Amino acid sequence: xxxxxSILLWINGxxxxxxxxxxxxxxxxxxxxxxYVLLAGLVAYRYRNWKTVLLIxxxxxxxxxLSDWICSGVLKPLVCRLRPTHEPSIDPLxxxxxxIGGKYGFCxxxxxxxxxxxxxxxxxxxxxxxxxxxxTWVALNAYSRMYLGVHYPSDILCGLLIGSLFAAVVxxxxxxxxxxxxxxxxxxxxxxxxx
Numbered sequence: 698x699x700x701x702x703s704i705l706l707w708i709n710g711x712x713x714x715x716x717x718x719x720x721x722x723x724x725x726x727x728x729x730x731x732x733y734v735l736l737a738g739l740v741a742y743r744y745r746n747w748k749t750v751l752l753i754x755x756x757x758x759x760x761x762x763l764s765d766w767i768c769s770g771v772l773k774p775l776v777c778r779l780r781p782t783h784e785p786s787i788d789p790l791x792x793x794x795x796x797i798g799g800k801y802g803f804c805x806x807x808x809x810x811x812x813x814x815x816x817x818x819x820x821x822x823x824x825x826x827x828x829x830x831x832x833t834w835v836a837l838n839a840y841s842r843m844y845l846g847v848h849y850p851s852d853i854l855c856g857l858l859i860g861s862l863f864a865a866v867v868x869x870x871x872x873x874x875x876x877x878x879x880x881x882x883x884x885x886x887x888x889x890x891x892x
Contacts, residue, residue, distance in 0.1 A: 701849040705781055708843045709790050717793045720841040724807065732834070736818055743822065744876075753821065753871065760817050760867040764809035764860045772855075778803035780847050790846035798847035804855035805848045811838045812860025813867075820868040821876070 722728050741750045780802035781787050815831035822828075839857065842848040848856075 701851050702781070702787060704850045705843055705846070705848075706788065706790075708840070709781075709846045712791045712844070716844065720844040721793050721796075723837050724841040724845060729834075733814075736814070739822065739827075740818075749876070752874070753876065756867045756871050757814060757817060760813040760860075760863040761810050763863045764813040764856075765806050767859055767863075768804050768806040768809045768856055772804055773799075773801040776803045777801055778849075778852075781849060782846050793845055796845060796847070798845075802848050803852050804859065805839070805842055805852045806856065807842050808835075808839045808848075808853045808856030809860040809863075811835045812857045813864050814860075816861050816864030817867055820864060821871070 737750075737754060740753050744750050744753065778801055780798050780800065782790060782792065782797035783800055783802075812835050815828075815835045819828040819831055835857070839853045842853060843850060
């Protein structure tokens, strides 16, 4: 706990006006709507038909939905670990726009959800540049939550692990359904189970 707090205070303590604006913007979900549209477009381009694309997009919804539910619906109320911004024993944190988040912070839904998206897309698309870009996006989101003072590093780490788990589980389910045979140009038939 003391190491967790020390790392958080170091990150939160190194702030600047430009960084406040930058990490506030990075942390907002709607900032990334254009990225989600781009990823959906790349999935549509890579795979053959609308049914396949729809199935993959549902897979993204399942991965993010389960990640978010485990973090916010199960672990936060079960563990009841106060966010740093609600913890009275922590020295005053640098707050941006007075943002303190909800009462509990373990574990980070932001980290889990972004990792679920980034991890699943990377597994599906298998492109080094796209993977590096998405993992940079995940890292920025994770760092922004500590910069804003609303999560400890262990909250972030746990969220990343949960997001990775559900990305892998959904990817494995999609592979079992034959998704890997349905890339543009592979000559695979539409989803037909055992063929």
